[in-house]
Amino acid sequence: MNKTLVLFLLWGFSQIALCHPLTTIIKPRYGINQVGTQDTCGIFFGRRNSVLCNPANLSLNSEEGLVFSLISKTDGDSVEAGQDVLFSPIDKEFLEDLFELNSFNSWEAGSMLEFQTPFFYLSYEPVYAQAAFFIFNPASPEISLTTSKQRKINLTVAEQIKLGSHEYHFGLNTFYYERDYFSGSFSLFELSSSSVDELVDLKASSAINADLGVIYQNKSIRWLPSLSLQYKNFGAKHEVNSERLKDEKALEPILLYETFFKAEFGYDFKMYYGSLAAAVGIYTDKDIATYYSDFTTLSLGYSLWNFEVLGSYSLYTHTAGIKFSSSANSVGIVYGRTKALGDFLDDYEDFAIVNLEIYL
Amino acid sequence: MRLILAVLIFSFMVNAKESPMKFLREQALQNQKKFKYNRYESIISGGLAFIVGNIGYYGTDSSTLKVAYSGIQTIGILNVGQGIYDYYRPVFDTELYLALREPKTAPKRIIKVFAQEEKAKRLSLLYKSSLLATQYFANAFLGDTDDSLKDVYTFLGGVNLIVVGYATFYKDKYEEYYYSNYLTPSVFRMKDSFVAGLSYTKSF
Numbered sequence: 358m359n360k361t362l363v364l365f366l367l368w369g370f371s372q373i374a375l376c377h378p379l380t381t382i383i384k385p386r387y388g389i390n391q392v393g394t395q396d397t398c399g400i401f402f403g404r405r406n407s408v409l410c411n412p413a414n415l416s417l418n419s420e421e422g423l424v425f426s427l428i429s430k431t432d433g434d435s436v437e438a439g440q441d442v443l444f445s446p447i448d449k450e451f452l453e454d455l456f457e458l459n460s461f462n463s464w465e466a467g468s469m470l471e472f473q474t475p476f477f478y479l480s481y482e483p484v485y486a487q488a489a490f491f492i493f494n495p496a497s498p499e500i501s502l503t504t505s506k507q508r509k510i511n512l513t514v515a516e517q518i519k520l521g522s523h524e525y526h527f528g529l530n531t532f533y534y535e536r537d538y539f540s541g542s543f544s545l546f547e548l549s550s551s552s553v554d555e556l557v558d559l560k561a562s563s564a565i566n567a568d569l570g571v572i573y574q575n576k577s578i579r580w581l582p583s584l585s586l587q588y589k590n591f592g593a594k595h596e597v598n599s600e601r602l603k604d605e606k607a608l609e610p611i612l613l614y615e616t617f618f619k620a621e622f623g624y625d626f627k628m629y630y631g632s633l634a635a636a637v638g639i640y641t642d643k644d645i646a647t648y649y650s651d652f653t654t655l656s657l658g659y660s661l662w663n664f665e666v667l668g669s670y671s672l673y674t675h676t677a678g679i680k681f682s683s684s685a686n687s688v689g690i691v692y693g694r695t696k697a698l699g700d701f702l703d704d705y706e707d708f709a710i711v712n713l714e715i716y717l
Numbered sequence: 718m719r720l721i722l723a724v725l726i727f728s729f730m731v732n733a734k735e736s737p738m739k740f741l742r743e744q745a746l747q748n749q750k751k752f753k754y755n756r757y758e759s760i761i762s763g764g765l766a767f768i769v770g771n772i773g774y775y776g777t778d779s780s781t782l783k784v785a786y787s788g789i790q791t792i793g794i795l796n797v798g799q800g801i802y803d804y805y806r807p808v809f810d811t812e813l814y815l816a817l818r819e820p821k822t823a824p825k826r827i828i829k830v831f832a833q834e835e836k837a838k839r840l841s842l843l844y845k846s847s848l849l850a851t852q853y854f855a856n857a858f859l860g861d862t863d864d865s866l867k868d869v870y871t872f873l874g875g876v877n878l879i880v881v882g883y884a885t886f887y888k889d890k891y892e893e894y895y896y897s898n899y900l901t902p903s904v905f906r907m908k909d910s911f912v913a914g915l916s917y918t919k920s921f
Contacts, residue, residue, distance in 0.1 A: 661761060688792060
């Protein structure tokens with residue numbers, strides 16, 4: 358046991374990723390619980406959205422119904438510029454205008470129609486969109502731009518196995534997506550010599566991938582933490598561009614579309630005055646060879662009937678949020694601060710994210 | 718042959734459907750008012766939503782967040798209304814079981830349970846619409862609200878005010894019958910004589 362612990366710690370300290378990635382706050386198939394905890398909510402049992410945190414939660418959740426949800430980053434110049442990248446026609450004038458904006462701009466949003474039963478969970482995302490750009494070197498401006506739009510349909514199933522006091526829950530979320538994606542850099546001078554299509558070449562792709570999830574809990578040994586493991590985007594062809602990750606003038610989204618592994622452990626206490634949960638989440642690449650230590654997250658959640666408080670802390674992102682629900686709808690608001698480019702950007706960006714759910 | 722018959726009878730006895738009265742009794746004992754954590758949870762979380770929604774609404778300059786906090790105010794009030802309904806509503810299974818067990822008082826008990834249900838719904842509607850009307854008028858006329866939103870809040874406040882009027886004066890048939898106040902001529906027996914007069918009855 359001690360040997361295993363020492364080996365784990367050695368692996369953890371030695372495999373710190375030397376990358377400078379772009380972190381997205383809203384990712385596909387996200388609700389306010391995922392944003393408020395930076396997706397470290399796999400062991401937050403009994404919440405309505407817990408199936409989005411780990412597909413294995415479906416076997417722990419008996420809720421059913423049809424829900425429409427909308428989630429969006431709101432406010433600020435950064436958001437408006439990000440929206441323009443996604444919804445305005447990208448031409449030369451537009452790109453020239455981008456160079457006159459703040460150094461970093463981003464916007465993310467998603468919508469979802471969810472149908473949940475105790476046996477399966479079906480969801481359709483008509484649109485998930487993210488856009489971000491950063492202007493390097495104001496003297497000789499160079500822009501790094503990443504943008505993607507995606508639609509997706511998910512089918513989740515789960516099963517549980519009980520061996521004495523040991524409870525294992527297994528979940529599988531299979532999804533089909535269609536995506537337009539671009540991640541690249543160009544200078545202001547290239548705009549005069551190249552066409553826009555050459556500079557911003559949106560690549561279309563579609564495929565069937567899956568998220569695999571396992572949850573372990575033991576209710577009879579209270580000190581033993583619950584465990585949530587996930588292999589996300591299993592079968593994805595999308596790879597993080599490692600050259601761009603090392604490049605000091607490049608944005609490259611990470612933990613978004615590529616295959617990666619996520620492990621969480623923590624406690625969820627049910628008390629007379631509500632439910633209090635705390636968890637730690639760690640991320641690695643798909644081979645479990647590179648430990649993304651910068652994204653290790655501590656999350657907290659308190660829930661009383663239709664009221665939830667959420668919070669999280671990781672090296673570059675801190676969040677605090679609330680969620681209130683009624684029988685007809687719910688509203689969630691998360692405030693946060695993030696260094697979207699890690700140590701590359703000295704300033705923190707403040708953001709607010711709003712989530713609206715309508716129970717149909 | 719006898720053995721087969723005995724096995725068949727035994728298996729039918731084991732799998733036989735329990736009597737309706739027994740089933741109803743079990744449901745009556747089980748179906749108490751259910752709460753996830755405690756009996757005040759809806760009022761507490763509704764009250765919190767009301768407070769947080771108002772602090773957020775009057776504390777932010779962003780119009781998007783104002784709309785979101787307005788949504789939280791509304792959810793808070795709806796949850797308080799749900800809490801009021803849960804407080805007043807009867808437990809149907811228990812009341813029906815008791816009515817069947819005591820047939821003499823059954824009509825009165827059945828009327829009472831329907832009247833309590835109607836009253837719970839009406840009071841919930843009355844309180845939540847009153848709070849919503851006050852909230853929307855406050856959003857419209859207090860604080861810095863855009864003109865377009867002001868019109869929306871005024872309209873919503875007006876709609877809720879009409880609902881308040883409806884919930885105050887309109888009572889459905891069971892509630893009207895059971896909780897009605899009435900005066901009846903009565904004769905009371907005193908020590909040595911009888912006294913005639915009027916009696917006033919009010920049910921709570």
